[in-house]
Amino acid sequence: xxxxxxxxxxxxxxxxxxxxxxxxxxxxxxxxxxxxxxxxxxxxxxxxxxxxxxxxxxxxxxxxxxxxxxxxxxxxxxxxxxxxxxxxxxxxxxxxxxxxxxxxxxxxxxxxxxxxxxxxxxxxxxxxxxxxxxxxxxxxxxxxxxxxxxxxxxxxxxxxxxxxxxxxxxxxxxxxxxxxxxxxxxxxxxxxxxxxxxxxxxxxxxxxxxxxxxxxxxxxxxxxxxxxxxxxxxxxxxxxxxxxxxxxxxxxxxxxxxxxxxxxxxxxxxxxxxxxxxxxxxxxxxxxxxxxxxxxxxxxxxxxxxxxxxxxxxxxxxxxxxxxxxxxxxxxxxxxxxxxxxxxxxxxxxxxxxxxxxxxxxxxxxxxxxxxxxxxxxxxxxxxxxxxxxxxxxxxxxxxxxxxxxxxxxxxxxxxxxxxxxxxxxxxxxxxxxxxxxxxxxxxxxxxxxxxxxxxxxxxxxxxxxxxxxxxxxxxxxxxxxxxxxxxxxxxxxxxxxxxxxxx
Numbered sequence: 419x420x421x422x423x424x425x426x427x428x429x430x431x432x433x434x435x436x437x438x439x440x441x442x443x444x445x446x447x448x449x450x451x452x453x454x455x456x457x458x459x460x461x462x463x464x465x466x467x468x469x470x471x472x473x474x475x476x477x478x479x480x481x482x483x484x485x486x487x488x489x490x491x492x493x494x495x496x497x498x499x500x501x502x503x504x505x506x507x508x509x510x511x512x513x514x515x516x517x518x519x520x521x522x523x524x525x526x527x528x529x530x531x532x533x534x535x536x537x538x539x540x541x542x543x544x545x546x547x548x549x550x551x552x553x554x555x556x557x558x559x560x561x562x563x564x565x566x567x568x569x570x571x572x573x574x575x576x577x578x579x580x581x582x583x584x585x586x587x588x589x590x591x592x593x594x595x596x597x598x599x600x601x602x603x604x605x606x607x608x609x610x611x612x613x614x615x616x617x618x619x620x621x622x623x624x625x626x627x628x629x630x631x632x633x634x635x636x637x638x639x640x641x642x643x644x645x646x647x648x649x650x651x652x653x654x655x656x657x658x659x660x661x662x663x664x665x666x667x668x669x670x671x672x673x674x675x676x677x678x679x680x681x682x683x684x685x686x687x688x689x690x691x692x693x694x695x696x697x698x699x700x701x702x703x704x705x706x707x708x709x710x711x712x713x714x715x716x717x718x719x720x721x722x723x724x725x726x727x728x729x730x731x732x733x734x735x736x737x738x739x740x741x742x743x744x745x746x747x748x749x750x751x752x753x754x755x756x757x758x759x760x761x762x763x764x765x766x767x768x769x770x771x772x773x774x775x776x777x778x779x780x781x782x783x784x785x786x787x788x789x790x791x792x793x794x795x796x797x798x799x800x801x802x803x804x805x806x807x808x809x810x811x812x813x814x815x816x817x818x819x820x821x822x823x824x825x826x827x828x829x830x831x832x833x834x835x836x837x838x839x840x841x842x843x844x845x846x847x848x849x850x851x852x853x854x855x856x857x858x859x860x861x862x863x864x865x866x867x868x869x870x871x872x873x874x875x876x877x878x879x880x881x882x883x884x885x886x887x888x889x890x891x892x893x894x895x896x897x898x899x900x901x902x903x904x905x906x907x908x909x910x911x912x913x914x915x916x917x918x919x920x921x922x
Contacts, residue, residue: 460612600792769803791820855896
């Protein structure tokens with residue numbers, strides 16, 4: 419009897435015991451004299467079911483999870499469907515079935531370093547098409563797709579590529595920002611660990627479009643599995659001729675500074691300098707890494723490129739709403755029943771996602787707020803749960819979508835404490851370049867303490883301080899810090915003690 423099984427090697431699955439389950443499977447198979455083929459894949463993104471084992475039957479993958487070593491013997495004792503952890507066909511699990519997977523189409527399906535499997539599931543079609551196009555045609559295709567930067571700013575990708583294409587320079591570079599410092603985000607890591615060739619293909623297409631001969635992936639040292647997977651996939655790509663003298667990629671590992679997620683601080687870090695923000699101009703598109711014209715794109719932006727070139731711009735822009743086109747990998751964490759990665763077209767409302775798809779809180783208590791866009795994103799109360807998840811839509815509601823991380827809180831959270839944490843986070847992580855960020859965050863903490871103590875004059879002081887930070891900071895750290903503070907004051911004044919007028 420021969421069985422083919424699939425088990426994730428994603429960091430989240432490993433943290434929940436996937437390696438122990440793998441060892442138990444192999445030991446049980448040996449004891450029963452079974453021929454077991456165990457393939458280690460990325461994760462499907464349903465973290466509450468990890469470790470999620472999949473057993474292929476007649477081309478359909480049946481799921482079992484969350485599985486522990488003690489659950490393994492029963493897998494071989496009778497019919498699979500009778501196992502207490504049986505979930506049925508994985509792709510029919512409601513959380514997964516409601517998704518539209520483009521960037522993450524192969525995650526959890528293929529072994530990350532199996533280039534043949536990547537090709538068999540549609541990989542490299544985008545690059546093959548790009549090789550038949552001129553750089554101008556590739557840039558035009560990306561522009562027509564409506565793809566915008568998935569790192570948070572939402573800047574049109576085609577415009578950035580066009581700028582680098584037209585820039586003068588003997589050598590140009592493509593930089594992938596995979597720093598991913600926002601709380602509640604993990605899509606970058608998940609894709610590198612589960613489908614690294616997708617990123618390589620996207621970067622290779624970008625390089626052809628703008629005329630770059632070198633690419634760099636900037637990651638944080640807290641991602642050891644992702645770093646090892648990327649390095650291994652780069653070796654495979656070089657052996658296959660995808661990378662080489664014409665275009666090659668290397669990784670650069672940062673020390674975990676939050677501000678290095680900002681593109682110019684990232685470039686400084688890559689060059690061995692302090693990770694501090696550079697004034698603009700010049701833009702990185704004109705003078706970026708080592709003074710070369712440089713495309714700096716978020717990992718998810720680059721991972722979206724292969725599907726656009728493979729299926730065409732019109733197919734991609736058929737998803738979404740308004741100016742938010744295509745799909746977005748929503749990362750749901752915090753106090754939530756069904757957390758994980760949910761890739762869908764822009765336009766789903768916050769309430770539909772959090773309470774419909776994700777089942778509300780893990781504690782069973784009512785959802786009080788959802789923070790969107792990382793530690794500097796706004797808190798959305800239930801009264802704003804009809805807000806569609808899109809760039810302009812979230813902005814109009816007083817927030818931002820950022821890297822599309824959502825952190826869920828139940829009704830026990832104290833929003834005054836959360837607002838203070840946002841200011842403290844900025845104070846700790848500030849690179850010190852901008853006075854409004856360096857000094858403003860410290861004064862902000864002190865002013866929030868005054869509000870919590872009941873000082874009626876403090877809310878007006880904090881409002882002025884937030885406006886100064888927003889207007890005077892060179893990067894998102896100081897510029898976005900007002901979002902969580904202002905939203906907490908506006909929507910949850912009861913959490914700020916005696917200063918009820920803070921809501922004004």
